[in-house]
Amino acid sequence: MPAASRPAKKTARPSSRELVFGDLWEFDPAPETADPKLKTKCDLFIHGQFVKPSAGKYFDSINPATETKLADIALATNTDVDLAYRSARKAYDSVWGRMPGAERGKYLFRIARLLQDHAREFAIAETLDGGKPIKESRDFDVPMAAAHFFYHAGWADKLEYVSPGRSVKPLGVVGQVIPWNFPLLMLAWKLAPALAMGNTVVIKPAETTSITALKFGEILQEAELPPGVVNIVSGAGETGAAVMGHPAAAKIAFTGSTEVGKIIMRSVAGTDKKVTMELGGKAANIVFDDAPLDQAVEGIVNGIFFNQGHVCCAGSRLLVQESITDAVLTKLKRRIEVLRVGDPMDKNTDLGAINSKEQLNKITELVESGVREGAELYQSPCRLPSKGFFFKPSVFSNVSMSHRVAREEIFGPVLSVLTFRTVDEAIEKANNTAYGLSAGVWTDKGSRILKMSTELKAGVVWANTYNKFDPTSPFGGYKESGFGREGGRQGLIDYCREE
């Protein structure tokens, strides 16, 4: 920060306890400056080509950190979606469904390597379009997306081990709709297993983050993937409904809100489509009194503030054992005070922009409800940029199970703290939710970890860590968090017929 815009220093140097944000560690700006090679007009990717939308309509994609327009994104109508499905069907029948797995694997390896080659461009494009800090898109989203293609490339010639004793066959054409929180990574999670298994795909990115998905079409061209194997159609809910409801889809896969998941389930009821859903969450991060507290605090911060809390498995409820509540809250607040919130393109930024105005409004509304219902709100003293969509890291204490902030998915940097006394109470409170995607347990006791991991109704339970991902490890939910798994051998089963 230039000296002129620094806050005036106090005359007497404050003692370390009185230091406030801004007095500590003033970093110079460290903006990422490489060229992401963005197109200003992004067309649909159908049958291996970028094609104009049939109705000629486009919508804006903006940079949520600056509110400036980045590109025109093609709006796919039912006609375009239908064209995409016909192309996918043709590619399945004539090429991809018949190709030996080892050959398909070569394409997947090529895609993975090309993603690595273009990693920097993709990271910058992801950050500009979605608002997440560049250090996350650079160090997490893009490398993990490549890792998913590498992992599934390795499976493509070993599919006889997916379901030992049975043979597996591809399903045909798969329809997929993905959200805006990990745009490229969710695309990789969806495409890689589907393609390894021999399916062809029609996929729709979220309307606020279509740029990296459509840019991925360029990777597919460079990899010389046969036309029609992957078709990318952009648009909002109506386009999504057309992708999910198309009669040619043998299977549909959705990641997004529970509300839309339910609408889709109703629309496909009575058809023989195979369905997998990855929906919301309200995960509990549970800290016992024997946990290493500094590590736990890092885990709590990572669990809820990673990607501005735009994470379905975010540790949005902290369950802390009563005897250590004050100690944990004090450490937590000190850690939050030094989180850097602001320009996502700055390499030092910890929390970037909220993905959209709508999401910011939703977070604001839920936080207001928490205050109204009597929970105690603490917010980081950080300064927010004057333009763009930002929200201060926030912690609610004195939360009760009936508060909306304890029950509803906020999908923002907002933590709700509840307390417990016994193991059974922790389990009861953690499971007392409509969701069941993930949970975290912090304790020194191995036996307690094992007990918690069997009793918690959550698809993933992390122990003494949080938000760790690996393509080999299946991910998915219980209850209203959905069904089906992504990643690992289990994820492949959801993309095949077992005979």
Ligand code: NAI
């Ligand atoms: P959303 O569920 O509306 O959007 C996710 C995807 O579904 C987007 O690609 C969207 O275009 C598509 N979509 C919307 N309506 C559709 C329909 N009728 N048929 C088929 N596809 C449709 O989520 P939204 O409105 O962006 O966010 C609302 C809340 O949902 C968030 O505040 C968060 O709580 C939750 N959410 C959860 C996600 C997760 O990863 N589990 C991801 C995104 C949102």
Ligand code: MG
């Ligand atoms: Mg955008």
